[in-house]
Amino acid sequence: MCGIVGIVGKGPVNQDIYDALTVLQHRGQDAAGIMTIDNGMFHLRKENGLVRDVFRTRHMKRLTGNVGIGHVRYPTAGSSSSAEAQPFYVNSPFGIAFAHNGNLTNAHELQAEVFSIARRHINTTSDSELLLNIFAHALQNAAGFEVKPEEIFSAVETVHTKIRGAYAVVAAIIGNGMVAFRDPFGIRPLVLGKRQSEHGDEYMVASESVALDSVGFTFVRDVAPGEAVYVNEKGELFTKQCAKNPSCNPCIFEFVYFARPDSFIDGISVYASRVNMGRKLGEKIAREWADLDIDVVIPIPETSMDVALQIAVTLDKPYRQGFVKNRYIGRTFIMPGQTQRRKSVRRKLNAISSEFKGKNVLLVDDSIVRGTTSEQIIEMARESGANKVYFASAAPEIRFPNVYGIDMPSANELIAYGREIEQICECIKADGLIFQNIDDLVDAVREENSAITRFETSVFDGNYITGDVNQEYLESIDKSRGEKIKSPVIQEELSNLEMHNMGTH
Ligand SMILES: O=P(O)(O)OC[C@H]1O[C@H](OP(=O)(O)OP(=O)(O)O)[C@H](O)[C@@H]1O
Numbered sequence: 157m158c159g160i161v162g163i164v165g166k167g168p169v170n171q172d173i174y175d176a177l178t179v180l181q182h183r184g185q186d187a188a189g190i191m192t193i194d195n196g197m198f199h200l201r202k203e204n205g206l207v208r209d210v211f212r213t214r215h216m217k218r219l220t221g222n223v224g225i226g227h228v229r230y231p232t233a234g235s236s237s238s239a240e241a242q243p244f245y246v247n248s249p250f251g252i253a254f255a256h257n258g259n260l261t262n263a264h265e266l267q268a269e270v271f272s273i274a275r276r277h278i279n280t281t282s283d284s285e286l287l288l289n290i291f292a293h294a295l296q297n298a299a300g301f302e303v304k305p306e307e308i309f310s311a312v313e314t315v316h317t318k319i320r321g322a323y324a325v326v327a328a329i330i331g332n333g334m335v336a337f338r339d340p341f342g343i344r345p346l347v348l349g350k351r352q353s354e355h356g357d358e359y360m361v362a363s364e365s366v367a368l369d370s371v372g373f374t375f376v377r378d379v380a381p382g383e384a385v386y387v388n389e390k391g392e393l394f395t396k397q398c399a400k401n402p403s404c405n406p407c408i409f410e411f412v413y414f415a416r417p418d419s420f421i422d423g424i425s426v427y428a429s430r431v432n433m434g435r436k437l438g439e440k441i442a443r444e445w446a447d448l449d450i451d452v453v454i455p456i457p458e459t460s461m462d463v464a465l466q467i468a469v470t471l472d473k474p475y476r477q478g479f480v481k482n483r484y485i486g487r488t489f490i491m492p493g494q495t496q497r498r499k500s501v502r503r504k505l506n507a508i509s510s511e512f513k514g515k516n517v518l519l520v521d522d523s524i525v526r527g528t529t530s531e532q533i534i535e536m537a538r539e540s541g542a543n544k545v546y547f548a549s550a551a552p553e554i555r556f557p558n559v560y561g562i563d564m565p566s567a568n569e570l571i572a573y574g575r576e577i578e579q580i581c582e583c584i585k586a587d588g589l590i591f592q593n594i595d596d597l598v599d600a601v602r603e604e605n606s607a608i609t610r611f612e613t614s615v616f617d618g619n620y621i622t623g624d625v626n627q628e629y630l631e632s633i634d635k636s637r638g639e640k641i642k643s644p645v646i647q648e649e650l651s652n653l654e655m656h657n658m659g660t661h
């Protein structure tokens with residue numbers, strides 16, 4: 157899903173960006189990077205790995221300056237080579253550093269255009285590097301060394317007309333400041349925050365509000381879909397709506413799984429939306445499984461815990477922590493390959509057998525995607541002596557690929573693809589399986605902000621909000637990003653393109 161952050165401060169920003177990235181780590185575990193501007197020069201450190209492993213004191217010391225951006229990556233286009241870690245950089249115009257959350261759906265056409273019209277070479281397979289070059293080319297005609305806010309906004313307008321897909325972006329421009337913008341459908345989140353210092357106001361943008369909280373910035377507002385925010389080096393803020401017909405359609409999977417519960421996205425508390433999901437699903441279980449004898453409700457840590465507690469309250473059943481999570485293992489779903497995901501479930505979760513022995517348990521997860529977690533967890537519950545194992549998912553059946561920044565390029569790998577509920581239940585070997593209805597999921601999230609009339613729900617219903625996704629496109633991403641391509645050997649070959657500005661190690 158990727159996390160992005162940018163700060164224009166009145167003092168060094170390296171530590172704040174680092175701290176903000178650590179609280180956005182749940183959005184991307186593959187690579188991390190920070191790029192700062194000091195005295196007309198960029199300073200960069202990026203590498204594969206978690207934030208705590210990528211940045212050592214020696215790197216932090218080099219990342220000087222009062223303007224900077226950062227990124228944590230979950231690859232959803234190109235390869236997971238360190239050459240595709242972000243921020244990216246181009247030297248013209250001015251020198252631009254760039255970080256992106258989302259995924260483009262017309263990367264292929266853009267590739268041809270960037271070369272034939274802009275005469276720009278892209279040396280990676282990353283869609284984010286393409287997006288950077290489209291933006292840079294649009295800014296190419298800015299007059300003078302100090303770019304005017306209007307010139308920035310006009311470049312963002314051009315980007316909106318050329319690019320399709322999902323994008324929340326932050327960029328830092330040498331000699332000028334920080335730009336951030338969000339796609340006209342508002343698929344990926346982006347918030348603006350402010351902090352008062354004795355030398356004046358400091359501004360920050362981030363994927364989630366929790367990043368602002370962690371470094372003492374106050375939430376100002378969500379960046380609107382299609383809007384651009386520009387903060388110059390003096391700390392002056394300029395904003396403009398740069399899209400013709402913007403509309404707010406946040407990705408509903410942010411609320412189901414991706415975002416941290418203590419974040420607010422487009423005026424919606426992620427935590428409250430999950431509690432609502434639990435209530436709705438609990439009511440459905442009470443209606444449809446009235447005759448089932450459930451002894452206990454057990455969450456599958458970590459994301460489903462808020463949902464499961466509310467299901468237990470709604471059903472008036474005990475809630476117990478039957479699984480202990482190894483706090484040193486990250487999220488399994490955003491790991492790069494199926495082998496690693498599969499192996500990590502048992503390393504991550506262990507059962508407390510006394511909570512299962514002789515009981516009819518209702519296991520709750522936020523979602524079932526490939527079925528990697530549910531299948532193994534049910535096996536563990538049985539090994540621990542459970543009598544009956546029922547399973548509830550706070551999200552509906554996921555049957556369609558995602559093209560907006562979640563790494564689900566192939567319908568075939570989705571356990572619900574081509575299967576009815578009884579068949580999925582057989583695959584994961586549960587005694588009963590129940591999913592949230594799509595309308596209930598949407599209502600659960602909308603309850604927190606009724607002004608949002610539509611969410612990006614394509615993984616559940618196959619309606620792709622940008623209107624440009626057809627079967628041919630889905631087949632092409634399946635082919636180019638299927639599990640095969642993520643094999644370590646192929647990844648190694650792609651890493652040969654390590655032509656990026658690493659700085660000294
Ligand atoms: O059906 P699957 O393909 O297994 O995917 C779904 C599972 O993956 C996620 O957990 P993850 O371990 O990524 O993170 P969490 O600790 O935040 O729950 C999600 O919460 C489900 O448990």
Ligand SMILES: NC(=O)CC[C@H](N)C(=O)O
Binds near residue numbers: 158229230282
């Ligand atoms: N999940 C994301 O936001 C990924 C951003 C970009 N498409 C990449 O793969 O690097």
Ligand SMILES: [Mg+2]
Binds near residue numbers: 460
């Ligand atoms: Mg989980």
